[in-house]
Amino acid sequence: MKAKITFKGGIHPPENKDLCGELSIKDFPPPGIAVLPLQQSLGSPSEPVVKKGDKVKKGTLIARSKGYISANLHSSISGEVIDIKKAPHPLLGEANAVIIKSDNRDEPEKDYSTEDVSAAGLSSGEILGLIQNAGIVGLGGATFPAHVKLNPPPDKPVKTLIINGAECEPYLASDHSLMLNNAEQILKGAVMIKKILNAEKCLIAIEENKKDAVSLFRQKLNSLKDIAGLEVLPLNVKYPQGAEKQLIYTLTGKEVPSGGLPMDISVLVHNIGTVFAIYEAVFLKKPLFERVITVSGKGIKNPANWRVRIGTPFKTLINHSGVTDRTIKKLIMGGPMMGLAQYTDEVPVVKATSGILLLTSEEAAAFEHLPCIRCGKCVTACPMGLMPAEISKMVEKGRIDMAKSIGLMDCMECGSCNYICPSGTNLLQYIKLGKYEYMRSKNAKR
Amino acid sequence: MLKDKHLTVTVSPHIKTALTTEKMMWIVSCALVPAAGAGIYFFGFHAALVITVCVVSSLLTEFLCTLLMKKPATIKDGSAFLTGLLLALCLPPELPLWMCALGGFFSIAVTKFAFGGLGYNIFNPALAGRAFLMGAFAKEMTTWKTLQVFPDGITAATPLNLLKEQGYDSLMKVFDSHSHLFRELFIGRVGGSIGETSAGLLIIGGLILLFARIITWHIPVSYIFTVMVISYFTGGVFGIPFHLFSGGLVLGAFFMATDPVTSPITPKGQIIFGIGCGILTMLIRIRGGYPEGVCYAILLMNSVTPLIERYSKTKIFGVKR
Ligand code: SF4
Ligand code: SF4
Secondary structure, X not given: OOOOOOOOOOEOOOOOHHHHOOOOEEEOOOOOEEEEEOOOOOOOOOEEOOOOOOEEOEOOEEEEOOOOOOOOEEOOOOEEEEEEEEEEEOOXXXXXXXXXXXXXXXXXXXXXXXXXXXXXXXXXXXXXXXXHHOOOEOOOOOOOEHHHHOOOOOOOOOOEEEEEEOOOOOOOOHHHHHHHHOHHHHHHHHHHHHHHHOOOEEEEEEEHHHHHHHHHHHHHHHHOOOOOOEEEEEEOOOEOOOOHHHHHHHHHOOOXXXXXXXXXXXXXXXXXXXXXXXXHHHHOOOOOOEEEEEEEOOOEOOOEEEEEEOXXXXXXXXXXXXXXXXXXXEEEEOOOOOOEEOOOOOOEOOOOOOEEEEEEOOOOOOOOOOOOOOOOHHHHHOOOOOOHHHHHHHXXXXXXXXXXXXXXXXXXXXXXHHHHOOOOOOHHHHHHHHHHHXXXXXXXXX | OOOOOOOOOOOOOOOOOOOOHHHHHHHHHHHHHHHHHHHHHHHOHHHHHHHHHHHHHHHHHHHHHHHHOOOOOOHHHOXXXXXXXXXXXXXXXXXXXXXXXXXXXXXXXXXXXXXXXXXXXXXXXXXXXXXXXXXXXXXHHOOOOOOOOOOOOOOOOOHHHHHHHHHHHHHHHXXXXXXXXHHHHHHOOOOOOOOOOOHHHHHHHXXXXXXXXXXXXXXXXXXXXXXXXXXXXXXXXXXXXXXXXOOOHHHHHHHHOOOHHHOOOOHHHHHHHHHHHHHHHHHHHHHOOOOOOHHHHHHHHHHHHHHHHHOOOOOOOOOOO
């Protein structure tokens, strides 16, 4: 199997990545109140190990992972636990969270700024332990606990590690800025991961609209030692180039089987942000309590990339960035293609937050749901080779079984079909509904 | 700060393309303007009247249908305008105006709304309208305006008519050389329907549609290619440009067969559809009772579109064939 020029399908939405201007990362001041939901990853929520009234520092463990797929949670500021209660959650609507009031001292649990050079000599098991302790989850949005993903079953060895720097969602530039600011650390993290997995190759994939990052990484690779098997590969600019299956297909020519995982074909993908967090966990012994996010959209006066503490409420970031006087229509967590619309700005930044977008009515489209004119544009655009118009019509008629038979569950919800539809048909809404109904009836049968 | 603002909550995606159905319809209409203009220029004022009457009657019918069926008004979406325009372009330039009005009514009311409106019709409305008029008023529908100087004994007709009814020699008596014939066909200075004569301008319009991503290459290329292959084997080197540039082939391949509603949804299906159109067109032209086969070929293929779709499903990523 050979690498491909690109994957099939996809779309070219306006990028709007230049709204943020320069790609420096600014440090966002620690919030007065941090809201830290216990559910920050796929799987089970973590279990609190602090109670009301406890004093915590930046980096103190406040909730421990519970079950196999779960992740630790740490305080992102120093102060006092004032409550553990239901609070707005950007993905779940509402969920239990540890609320911490800052003492404005921002005292860390330990020094997180000196690099422990001896870490390079640690064993795989030790490294995995550090990653697990740090509570790292996939920061690309999937939020799968990293220590679980990095521990594949022995019969599925990983040969190719892919570092995903595609960042194909419009508006978002957080991964880009991280690549420009922390190239060396990301490479060190990548070497670590490659070592844990005992992988043969590590491919760092970056979309070509980030030429500066491509050349910076190439230059760093030339100057660093111990980087055998690492390679930087530029990708064509197309959405969703960063989607796991499409990325793997482009780089290796192999298709992840329907319903399967990348490790079924000996591949593992990690996002740039996750790799950087792994570097911090291993070399700085720093838990995941802050991350880089893009705050943008034409509703924001000063769009920027911020290094922000987990638990910072959206409204704090929005107020700090300023709101333009255009008509605000939507508040999104994530990108405009796959992000989640929020009903309130009280929700906090969680580990899954890659960006906050405040979209004006001119940016956020209205979908009229006119009749499908069968133009086939959704079919051509679907990177999964589905017929979105047909699937959506079947779901609309309640024929979930038929929709399933033509690939309902293969949809990755990238939204390409919905974006390109000239009739503004709510394709993805029906497809999501169909998936939900299918899972519900399947669970009911059990 | 956002407290007083209403946040809209929907599922993703939150952005969408600027190319709406409405825009697509108007761009297609614009792409037809050169060919329509040429029709008026060559055939005279009555052609302009035919176009106007067809468009107005289509729009009016659309308006009345939505009113009677209590559907949202769709008169602005451009589809009825386009249907009227396309219908006019495949009618003879001197057709009585009341027939034109009837054609527009049939296209919209019977072919489109009786099946449920835009998106649900099985047959291309403009072509179905033309087929209806052909059935009802065969004589008027085959009366062509004379553009060529005819030596004795040869009556006014389209080049396809001439070839079919009176043979190659008569055709060559009218057009003294091949190159003259092809030039006239390309420019559009030959007898025929209003909009199908000027192959050159229609090709320009078709290219506009391709570049604006309103149509894809699949149908026009497979259709035209099939016609070229068959015409080579039946008419030799002369056959290719002759069949390509005469009659409604270019109009049909770029503007009629590509009608999204009535053609297959998958690229593979579209190629099969195009090949089918090509074979049927040539079959009718060579063997059938009519000199021209584009209209019926496309209508026939419209009717098998669901069947084609069943056998031309896409390949799902990660699923082995
Ligand atoms: S059907 Fe699913 S995978 Fe295909 S384009 Fe639509 S959202 Fe993306
Ligand atoms: S893109 Fe929209 S109008 Fe076109 S076939 Fe798909 S659902 Fe129908």
